[in-house]
Amino acid sequence: MDAAAAKLIGAGLAMIGTIGAGIGIGVVVNGAVQGIARNPDASGNVQTNMILGIAFAEAVAIYCLVIALLILFVF
Amino acid sequence: MNNAMKTRILGIPNRYFVLLGFILLFISWMLVPPIRPVIQLPAETYSATPLFTLPVIGPFYWTNTLTAMVLADLLLVLLALTVRRVVRSGSLVPKGLTGVVETLLEVLHNLTETNAGKWTKAIFPFFATITLLVLVVNWMELIPGVDSIGFIRPVESGLEGYPVYTIGPRLETIYKPKDASAAPAEAGQYQLVPYVRVLSTDLNFTIALALIAVVMTQVMGVRALGGSYFTKFFNVKTIFSRPMFGLIDFAVGLLELVSDFSKILSFAFRLFGNIFAGSVLLFVMGSLLPIIQSGFLMLEFGVGLIQAVIFGMLTMVFMSMATVGHADHAEH
Numbered sequence: 001m002d003a004a005a006a007k008l009i010g011a012g013l014a015m016i017g018t019i020g021a022g023i024g025i026g027v028v029v030n031g032a033v034q035g036i037a038r039n040p041d042a043s044g045n046v047q048t049n050m051i052l053g054i055a056f057a058e059a060v061a062i063y064c065l066v067i068a069l070l071i072l073f074v075f
Numbered sequence: 076m077n078n079a080m081k082t083r084i085l086g087i088p089n090r091y092f093v094l095l096g097f098i099l100l101f102i103s104w105m106l107v108p109p110i111r112p113v114i115q116l117p118a119e120t121y122s123a124t125p126l127f128t129l130p131v132i133g134p135f136y137w138t139n140t141l142t143a144m145v146l147a148d149l150l151l152v153l154l155a156l157t158v159r160r161v162v163r164s165g166s167l168v169p170k171g172l173t174g175v176v177e178t179l180l181e182v183l184h185n186l187t188e189t190n191a192g193k194w195t196k197a198i199f200p201f202f203a204t205i206t207l208l209v210l211v212v213n214w215m216e217l218i219p220g221v222d223s224i225g226f227i228r229p230v231e232s233g234l235e236g237y238p239v240y241t242i243g244p245r246l247e248t249i250y251k252p253k254d255a256s257a258a259p260a261e262a263g264q265y266q267l268v269p270y271v272r273v274l275s276t277d278l279n280f281t282i283a284l285a286l287i288a289v290v291m292t293q294v295m296g297v298r299a300l301g302g303s304y305f306t307k308f309f310n311v312k313t314i315f316s317r318p319m320f321g322l323i324d325f326a327v328g329l330l331e332l333v334s335d336f337s338k339i340l341s342f343a344f345r346l347f348g349n350i351f352a353g354s355v356l357l358f359v360m361g362s363l364l365p366i367i368q369s370g371f372l373m374l375e376f377g378v379g380l381i382q383a384v385i386f387g388m389l390t391m392v393f394m395s396m397a398t399v400g401h402a403d404h405a406e407h
Contacts (some may be wrong), residue, residue, distance in 0.1 A: 048186065052392060055385045057342050062348035069351060075112045 021061030206387030213379030
């Protein structure tokens with residue numbers, strides 16, 4: 001196997017980590033939507049915290065993406 | 076649709092112009108097939124030799140992302156001066172651009188007030204500045220010409236280049252030949268180096284912004300709590316009275332220290348990763364099919380906005396968390 005093929009496979013493997021972020025965002029939004037459904041008055045507050053939570057969960061996926069991009073375009 | 080909205084230009088509904096744009100896009104795609112640009116992570120430099128060399132820091136190049144930085148700064152200063160002029164003129168009802176800016180800042184200010192309380196005045200400037208700067212910088216990606224007008228240079232070794240096609244005097248482009256075997260191999264080794272590249276695709280910018288955010292968070296904490304702020308990191312309050320739990324508290328404090336350093340990385344890579352991936356997405360989609368890219372431009376519009384707000388909001392939340400005392404540590 002030559003280096004170019006290994007690079008592509010490595011970049012693909014690096015993106016496996018996004019599974020966790022996807023599950024995490026799902027859990028966060030699940031909780032937020034249930035909270036809003038029970039108490040619609042608190043929706044503004046819940047939404048702010050939900051977006052913060054999503055940002056944290058998404059950051060993990062972005063690390064994977066950065067590693068994949070580094071593998072593809074730098075090394 | 077209300078009458079105030081202008082839906083016609085020269086008596087023709089606006090939607091026909093959009094349709095015309097799509098058709099022109101398709102025709103130009105048939106005539107000159109778009110190519111995938113050479114994607115590289117570090118910002119491209121204008122000149123091969125450095126402008127000047129600093130003793131410790133090293134050589135200094137003028138990069139295309141630096142141009143974007145200057146443009147964004149000029150834009151924000153102009154915006155500020157325009158709004159200032161309107162506010163000084165004494166009109167109480169803001170219209171147009173001033174109204175948009177006021178609405179935006181009001182939303183941000185209310186958000187800060189609910190989180191930071193009496194520290195709103197200290198924290199809000201950071202929140203608003205970071206959000207506005209990152210917003211302007213991210214939306215530069217959507218302007219035609221950014222990332223697509225620039226120098227034509229020979230590619231570095233190991234990358235795929237394209238031949239040059241002269242359109243007119245001082246106007247050249249790189250193109251993909253219809254059949255690759257016909258073109259001589261040594262003719263087609265050029266790439267486009269854009270004059271302006273989106274600033275968020277340069278790690279230097281995002282790391283600098285992240286450093287400012289995290290360092291100023293510590294400054295806020297010290298301003299609010301004084302020297303006792305550092306007991307958050309080196310928690311020795313309970314270590315002698317209750318050795319067992321005191322040690323655990325101390326270890327938790329050290330973890331806080333580690334998490335503050337990881338905040339820098341997380342801030343920097345979140346913005347960089349999102350916008351760089353967006354740029355790559357636009358390049359690849361634009362080279363595959365012409366009309367699809369318009370849809371992804373809309374996606375990037377949203378991503379740019381969300382990332383700007385998130386960067387600012389996280390800074391604001393961390394700052395307001397730093398201003399709150401950690402008295403609850405003494406209880407358990």
